[in-house]
Amino acid sequence: MSDTVSLCGLGNMGGAVAGRLAAHGPLRVFDLDAERVAEVAKAPQVSAVAEVAQLAESDVVVLSLPTPKVSLQVIAELAPRMRAGGVIVETGTVNPADMAEELKICAAHGIGIVDAAILSGVSQMAGGTATLLVGGEESDVDKVTGVLAAISATITRFGPVGSGMAAKVINNAVAHAVMVVLAEAGALGAATGVSGSALAALLSGPEAGLTRPLTHRFVERILRGEYDGGMPTEAARKDSTLALAMAQDTGVPLFGIQGAHTVYELGVSEGLGRLDYASIATLWERWTGRPMTETSNDKGDEE
Structure with missing residues (x-):
């Protein structure tokens, strides 16, 4: 078995990954950009190869490529050439x-695959503070534990192949949606005399609009399926209606908050009016046929 790790892709993130790997052992690299390869190959323990197929000499190959299509092309070239296991x-x-x-x-060639989504930027990767969200068969993940640890000290394992990537995509979707809502909140604040700094201080509190929906309603209610008591969905609908009216009065366009209001209208019409407003999650359970309640064994483990 080869102790040399291979890395395909030396873009901004790939270059930072290369630095992490090279600090822990010999590294073989390939990229279509000859200048990037030459720059990375200046580091001790790093050797460059002329063709992507040569990366298959390693038993662990890390991919840091720009698109899924490119990853599939590289895997199709490497998998038949790598040693089984x-x-x-x-x-x-x-x-x-x-x-x-x-x-x-x-699988057709006896090669394992692990997804290790990077939940951080290039600077965090270079500094060793990035987080990896990992999915894959336990035996495959165990084989590359040392490689993952070289890349990052913070590794969260989620489950089967694809679950790490799913977690990252979901996280980013939440961040991007929240960004729209925060921009709308800031615009409403500016229109009604609430300063941005005061609004930020309010929203960041443990009982406020950003934190409480996650720590209480998602974790303590949705994941447990407990919706009795609490703030009724009909009350949430009323408050949402007030926000829409305020926006109309002040001429502030809403997109995220407007779209969210529709769900509360649906929740009330579906008989959730007196249940805690976290019960809107049951609409998605009904639409998809998949429950969100879980046991402690369903949760990811951080290493």
Whole structure:
């Protein structure tokens, strides 16, 4: 078995990953950009190869590529050439469906596949403070534990192949949606004499609008399926209606808050009016046929 790790892709993030890996052992690298390769290969323990197929000499190959399509092309070239029992680690952001396609190719050649989504920026990766969200068969993840630890000291394992990527995509979707709502909140504040700093102080409190929906309503109610008591959905609908009226009075366009209001209208019409407003989650359970309640064994483990 080869102790040399291979890395395909030396973009901004890939270059930072290369630095982390090279600090812990010999590293073989490839990228279509010759200048990037030359720069990374200046570091001790780093050797460059002329063709992507040569990366298959390693038993662990890390991918940091720009698109799912490119990852699939590289895997299709590497998997047939790697020794059985080798593992490919996908760090580029892809969807679970893409991971399923990667798994199909790898499984046909006796190669494992692990998704290790990077939940941080380039500077955090370079500084060793990035977080990896990991999915894959336990035996495959165990084989690459040392490689993952070299990349980051914070590793959260979620479950089967694709679950790490799903967690990242969901996290980013929440962040981007929240950003829209915060921009709307800031605009409402500016229109009604509430300063941005005062609004930030309010929203960041443990009982306020950003934190409480996660720590109480999602964790303590939705995941447990407990909706008795609390703030009724009909009251949440009333408060949402007031926000829409305020926006209309002050001429502030709303998109995220406006869209969210529709769910409370649906919740009340579906008989959730007297239940805690976290009960809107049951609408999605009904629509998808998948419950959100879980046991402690369903949760990811941080290493």
